[in-house]
Amino acid sequence: MVEFDDTFRQHLRELFVWRRDVRRFRADPLPAGTIDRLIETACLSPSVGLSQPWRFVVVEDAARRRAVIDDFRACNADALNAYAGERAARYATLKLSGLEQAPGHLAVFADKASDIGHGLGRATMPETTEYSVVAAITAMWLAARADGIGLGWVSILNPQRVHTTLDVPETWKFIAYLCIGYPEVECDQPELEQAKWEHRRGAEEFTLRR
């Protein structure tokens, strides 16, 4: 039996408050085994039917990393073109990935064809496979922060191109591309809030009672 005391709970709350999506990384490399340890922690996450549908690809090859960076550049240019006026000007100032600086690149997929878990919980809601993978990423995000490591989620990518670049099985669905490294700064406020793109709203705004 493990007991968690008030001090732990307070620290855990601080972990939630200080977890950030990080796009600005220091150049220092990650100690050997860091990404593998984060993956191990992620694998403790809940998953539909205990299916553990997460699949991780540690992207080390320079040419593949370059291809992902080029894809981000192209997708980000398209995204900018979809805005107009003041919103476009503001979007253009945002830094939306740390792909160039991050020492660690990790792609995360959901295996839609795995029969681990024997389909339990997925018949009515097949999308729970993807939900399980996102739950694992969240755990990894928090575990990284507890070690002083920053994680940045990049979704401004073309999933099909990522798939081809990383040469993974057809049945794997692309979920996330993560940049991992030591953050340049620590902050308790989202970077998009600092940049006045959007602000964090309180729980009451998202909660209905019936």
Ligand SMILES: Cc1cc2c(cc1C)N(C[C@H](O)[C@H](O)[C@H](O)COP(=O)(O)O)c1[nH]c(=O)[nH]c(=O)c1N2
């Ligand atoms: C599914 C998904 C996808 C993305 C993100 C997050 C999630 C959950 N976020 C990070 C996002 O902008 C960030 O979480 C919010 O701005 C809140 O900031 P904190 O995470 O609290 O620092 C993100 N950030 C970014 O700079 N480029 C991106 O492509 C994405 N994509």
